[in-house]
Amino acid sequence: MAEMALYRYPCPNCNTELEQEGYMVIESEDEEPTRQLLNDEINLAECPNCNQTSRLNIPLLYHDNQQELFIVYVPNLSQLAPEQLADTIRYPYGLLVTKEAERRGIELPEVDDAAYPPGQEELKNQPGAKFHALTQEQAAQLLPEYLLRPTIVDTFEVLRTAVQAAMDGMTGQEVVDDMVRLQLINNIISAEDPIARRKVLHHAEPYLNDELFEVIDTLSEQMHNEGQNELMEKLQWVREQIEKYKHSQKQRLARSHSKQAEFVKETTKETTKETTKEDLKED
Numbered sequence: 664m665a666e667m668a669l670y671r672y673p674c675p676n677c678n679t680e681l682e683q684e685g686y687m688v689i690e691s692e693d694e695e696p697t698r699q700l701l702n703d704e705i706n707l708a709e710c711p712n713c714n715q716t717s718r719l720n721i722p723l724l725y726h727d728n729q730q731e732l733f734i735v736y737v738p739n740l741s742q743l744a745p746e747q748l749a750d751t752i753r754y755p756y757g758l759l760v761t762k763e764a765e766r767r768g769i770e771l772p773e774v775d776d777a778a779y780p781p782g783q784e785e786l787k788n789q790p791g792a793k794f795h796a797l798t799q800e801q802a803a804q805l806l807p808e809y810l811l812r813p814t815i816v817d818t819f820e821v822l823r824t825a826v827q828a829a830m831d832g833m834t835g836q837e838v839v840d841d842m843v844r845l846q847l848i849n850n851i852i853s854a855e856d857p858i859a860r861r862k863v864l865h866h867a868e869p870y871l872n873d874e875l876f877e878v879i880d881t882l883s884e885q886m887h888n889e890g891q892n893e894l895m896e897k898l899q900w901v902r903e904q905i906e907k908y909k910h911s912q913k914q915r916l917a918r919s920h921s922k923q924a925e926f927v928k929e930t931t932k933e934t935t936k937e938t939t940k941e942d943l944k945e946d
């Protein structure tokens with residue numbers, strides 16, 4: 664079930680104080696909010712003063728328990744320190760995981776009273792309290808892994824694309840892998856110099872495979888159809904950079920293999936010589 668909350672915030676255009684209900688959690692089976700999300704109509708407010716429409720500046724958690732996709736949209740993510748990020752999503756995150764645990768029949772241990780100092784006892788009754796009280800080990804034992812490492816994005820369009828992909832039948836893992844690939848392509852394009860680019864490629868080695876080329880080719884085709892030739896050329900350039908990198912890695916590997924082979928040859932020769940000497944001695 665989707666969860667909403669009432670938010671107050673200043674209109675980004677004219678600063679008028681706005682009050683608007685917005686979604687903080689959407690489950691894939693919530694048809695109406697999911698439709699709004701896919702149509703880019705979710706969490707929008709129109710200012711009565713200047714008529715400008717803006718999106719609520721709040722996190723939005725999307726969960727698909729069939730495909731095991733858990734994605735969190737956090738606007739202005741780059742401006743948040745890790746603790747601020749944790750604080751921002753703490754309440755809806757606890758709510759979502761607690762519900763999913765219940766749905767799966769997973770019992771979370773009771774919270775120890777001692778964990779709540781006087782004056783904070785009411786926190787114990789918050790919906791996510793049991794989840795937040797778990798140690799990392801407990802959480803890892805009790806809950807499916809995907810619930811413990813949601814994918815956090817700061818671009819609404821990325822959230823929308825991921826939700827659409829899951830609805831089209833991709834698993835959460837496939838969706839996340841594709842997001843990593845898109846991010847990688849982006850990082851290759853925006854690397855400042857060849858050395859930075861090499862580093863990006865080096866870190867992403869497990870991803871430099873046919874699936875990545877497939878994504879690049881699909882994107883290229885799309886750019887071609889949309890007449891975005893400059894982007895298409897960039898993508899082809901990315902492909903060439905990856906191929907070049909892989910080629911040089913292969914050569915390096917071959918070189919070290921042939922060195923090994925030589926080493927083996929040398930040592931064998933040595934052994935043979937020694938044997939011959941030994942033989943001679945015996946003779």
Ligand SMILES: [Zn+2]
Pocket residue numbers: 674675676677678679710711712713714715
């Ligand atoms: Zn306004």
